[in-house]
Amino acid sequence: MTALRCFSVCSLLLLNASAGFGDLRRPENVSMDSLNTRYVLRWDWPHETAANQTVTFTAQYIQEFRTQKKNYEKYWKSVCVNVLEHHCDLTGAALHYLGIYLLRVQANTSQQTSGWVQIRFCPDKHAALGPPSSVTLNSVEGDLEIIITDPLSSTNQSMKTLLDNRFSYHIQYWRRSEEPQTAKVLETKNNVVTLTELDRQTWYCVRVQSRDDFSEKSSVFSDTHCTRTEGQMPYWQIFLYFLISLLLLLYFCFKKMFPLLKNTFCPAIQLPDHIQEVKGWKCTKIKWHQLNHSTAAAEVKL
C-alpha cells in the first residue's frame, strides 16, 4: 500500500542534489505549507547575495517511484518557472494524496544557476488537516444537536471521503459558566451528533476538531459555538432560585435599613467621659441596661 510505504520510509528529508552548477547560493529553508490538499512550497533567499541581479526561482516535482528508473530527469514537472516570488503553489498540480513526491527548487540569475534543494513530501503524512468547514449548534427539546460539515479539499471534495474510515471528529462540550478545560469529549465519525442528558435552560459551548486516526494528525479546533438548552426547569431548581433571590433581597433591604434603625433607636448623645471609657458596648435598647451596670462597676472601681 502506497500510504504504508510512505509512512515507513518518509520523513521530510533534505537532500542536496548538487554538482555541475554555478556558485549561486541555493534557496534556504525549503518547506511545504499545506492544509488539506492545498500545497504551497516556500523558501528563503539570502538577499545579500547577487544584490544587483534579478534572481528568479524554478520549482519542480516528480513521483518518487519514477526516480528508480534510468533517465528519470525528463519526468520532473515544472510548476513555477523563473518566478520572482519565494513560494510556489502546487495545489493545481493535483498531487495524489497517498503519493510520495520529491520537490525541488533552484535559484537563477541571468549569469548563474544554483544547485537544486530537494525535499520529500507525502501529503498523507505531512499535509495539515483542516478543521470542519462549519459547525452548527441547535437546541432541540433539552438536547443539543451538532451539525458538522466536513473540511474540504481544494476541489471541494470532502476530506472525510478522501481519508475514508480513518477520519473522525473529536467534539468537546462544556457549560459556558465553566472553563473549556473541564470539557467532556466525544469521538464520532458522524456529521450529526445529539448531546443528551444535559442540564436544562443552561448555556453550553461546543468545538470540534478533525482527526486522522491512522497518522495521528489532528486539526486545530473549529470556532466555539454556544447555545442554551431548552426545556422546563425542575421544580426544586425553581424553588432554590426563588429562595436565593429572597435571601438576597432581605439582605440588601436590611443593609439599607440598618443606619436608619440605628439613628432611630440610638440617638447620638454626648456621654460623660468615664462612660465612654467602657469598651465593647453596643447601642441597643437591651445594652443600655448593661451599660448602666458597667457604669456602676466602673464607679465602684474608682
Ligand SMILES: *[C@@H]1O[C@H](CO)[C@@H](O)[C@H](O)[C@H]1NC(C)=O
Ligand atoms: C532560515 O531559517 C532560519 C531559522 O528560522 C533563519 O535564521 C534564517 O535566516 C533563514 N534563512 C533565510 C535565508 O532567511
Ligand SMILES: *[C@@H]1O[C@H](CO)[C@@H](O)[C@H](O)[C@H]1NC(C)=O
Ligand atoms: C552592485 O552595484 C554597485 C554599483 O551599482 C557596485 O558598486 C557593487 O559592487 C555591486 N555589487 C555586487 C555584489 O555586484
Ligand SMILES: *[C@@H]1O[C@H](CO)[C@@H](O)[C@H](O)[C@H]1NC(C)=O
Ligand atoms: C534565468 O532567469 C532568467 C530571467 O531572470 C531567464 O531569462 C533565464 O533563461 C534563466 N536561466 C535558466 C537557466 O533558467
Ligand SMILES: *[C@@H]1O[C@H](CO)[C@@H](O)[C@H](O)[C@H]1NC(C)=O
Ligand atoms: C468550492 O466552493 C466554493 C464555495 O462554495 C466556491 O467559491 C469555489 O469556487 C469552489 N471551488 C471549486 C474548485 O469547485
